[in-house]
Amino acid sequence: MLIAATVAILVAMFLAMIRGIVGPTFYDRILAVNMFGTKTVLFISLIGFVMGRPEFLDIAIVYALLNFISVIGVLHFSGSVEFRHDDHDNSTVEKDS
Amino acid sequence: MRHTLNLSLILAVFWLVNSGHYNPLMLSLAAVSVAFVVYITHKMDIVDHGFHPFRLSVKLVTYHFWLIKEIVLSNISVVKSIWLGNKTISPTLATLSVSQKTDVGKVIYANSITLTPGTVTVGIQGDQIVVHALLRESMDDLKGGEMDRRVTELER
Amino acid sequence: MDIVIAVVSAIFLLLGGFLCVTGGVGILRFPDFYTRIHATGVTDTLGAGLILIGLMLQVPDVLVLVKLVIILLMTLFINPVATHALAQAALKSGLSPLLQSKNHKGG
Numbered sequence: 001m002l003i004a005a006t007v008a009i010l011v012a013m014f015l016a017m018i019r020g021i022v023g024p025t026f027y028d029r030i031l032a033v034n035m036f037g038t039k040t041v042l043f044i045s046l047i048g049f050v051m052g053r054p055e056f057l058d059i060a061i062v063y064a065l066l067n068f069i070s071v072i073g074v075l076h077f078s079g080s081v082e083f084r085h086d087d088h089d090n091s092t093v094e095k096d097s
Numbered sequence: 098m099r100h101t102l103n104l105s106l107i108l109a110v111f112w113l114v115n116s117g118h119y120n121p122l123m124l125s126l127a128a129v130s131v132a133f134v135v136y137i138t139h140k141m142d143i144v145d146h147g148f149h150p151f152r153l154s155v156k157l158v159t160y161h162f163w164l165i166k167e168i169v170l171s172n173i174s175v176v177k178s179i180w181l182g183n184k185t186i187s188p189t190l191a192t193l194s195v196s197q198k199t200d201v202g203k204v205i206y207a208n209s210i211t212l213t214p215g216t217v218t219v220g221i222q223g224d225q226i227v228v229h230a231l232l233r234e235s236m237d238d239l240k241g242g243e244m245d246r247r248v249t250e251l252e253r
Numbered sequence: 254m255d256i257v258i259a260v261v262s263a264i265f266l267l268l269g270g271f272l273c274v275t276g277g278v279g280i281l282r283f284p285d286f287y288t289r290i291h292a293t294g295v296t297d298t299l300g301a302g303l304i305l306i307g308l309m310l311q312v313p314d315v316l317v318l319v320k321l322v323i324i325l326l327m328t329l330f331i332n333p334v335a336t337h338a339l340a341q342a343a344l345k346s347g348l349s350p351l352l353q354s355k356n357h358k359g360g
Contacts, residue, residue, distance in 0.1 A: 001263035005304060008270025012296065015277030019289070027286050027343040034335055035280060035293045039273065041324065042304050049308055057320040058115065064324060068331040075342045114319050172299040175291055176272065179279035188288055190350055211333035214294035217287070219340045229340065229350060231291040 006046045013039045030074055037067030105135050156251055163247065167213050171235060175214045178232065187233040192225050193240065196249050206248040210239065258310050265307030272300035285351040286343060290336055297332040301325070 013036055020032035041060045048056025112127045113119075178185040197203045207218040207226060215235040220227040230236035239245075272295055279292025305325045312318045344350075 001266045001307075005266040005270040005307070008267075008274050009304075012273040012277035015274070015281055019280045025286055025343075025348060027339060027346075027348060028289065030339055031286070031289055031293060032280065034332075034339070035276070035296060038293075038297055038301060038328065038332065041328065042273070042301055045305070045308060045321070045324065049311070054313065054317040054320075057317065057324065060324055061115070061320065061327070064327045064331065068335055071335045072338060075338055114316065114323070117316050168298050172272070172295055175279075175295050176275050179275055179282065179292060179295070183282065183284055186283070186288060188285075188350060188352055190287075190352060207337070208333045211294075211337050212298060212329065214298060215291050217290050217294070217340050218337050219287075219344050227344075229287050229290070231288055 002046060002050045006043065006050060009039055009043045009046065013043070030071060033074075034067065034071050037063065037070070041067065101135060101139070104138065105131055108134055160247055160251055164209055164212070167244070171213045171215045174235070175231060186231055189230050189233055189236045190219070190227065191230070191236055191240075192227050193245075194224050195226055196245055197252060199252055202248055202252045205251065206245065209244060209248065262307045262310035265303045265310070269300050269303030269305075269307060272296060272303065276300055286348060287340065287350040290340060294336070297328065297336075301328045 016032045016035045016039065020029050020036065023029040023032060041064045044056050044060040044063060048054050048060070108131045109127065112131065116123060116127065195203055195206055197206055203221065203226075207221055210216050210218045210226075210228060213235075215231045216239060217229050218226055219229050228236070228239060230239070276292050276294075276296030279295065280289050283289045283292055302325060305321050305328075309318055309321050312321065
């Protein structure tokens, strides 16, 4: 049963990855990455049990934290990039004129 | 000062549970890391104000059991509409008013809405929250106000 | 007794796996960003919860059980915050949600 659940998680990760590649908007991609991260946490826990090494759970905890920080970080960064991009455009326009 | 002590205690328990090694070297490293984290939180000035640990009460436990029931029910409806296709969904966006007074109450309410699949809190401003729902029925349930009433009871 | 626990754990793991695949199908199938959020909600709450509870039923010692509980609580606390931040950023950037028109009920 552990193997079956692991395979199901892998299928779901694959589907999320397709959405991440296809995703029409930037936010669709972040959503897919977030879901991929949650799946990674579950996948690592399951693999730890399949191999009989529950120490893998420590890595899963770290991944859960990293997932959150990466989503918040990317959102923070995305706002500032657009902002900077606009600024940059304005400044080039000013230089040109 | 009380919050600082609580924080160090929580961090120490977290470290002990996660480590599983209890020799003197490891324990001294643990003490150093707990002290370092407490120092950083003091430097960021987030411990003694703006830090509200909630009281654990019987009401909170019953609320969580009710929330788990809601999560299971809304999961079933969302799973149904995923497999039945796009014709069964009716996305809606609405602004609701909240009756909670404290920030913690509002956060619990908004987080509970987001935690139940099918409804997501999109924005919160003062006494108004903007909610996006997958199905019209789940939005009607929220407008019925049972969750709002239960969270408000939790505040007292 | 052992066999009962093994069967219950297997049922939880299979249900959790099914819900995770369902969330993956939903994120591909739904028409716009705001509806896709709800699909990830399925996998983040009950999908993850059922798989972790299924694992909790076959732990070798208490320390592992506590770690699984920590992972479950972290998932349940962190994901709504991340989802909310994402939805709010999307709405602020002007991505408008696809809404059902009012006279077109049940369509």
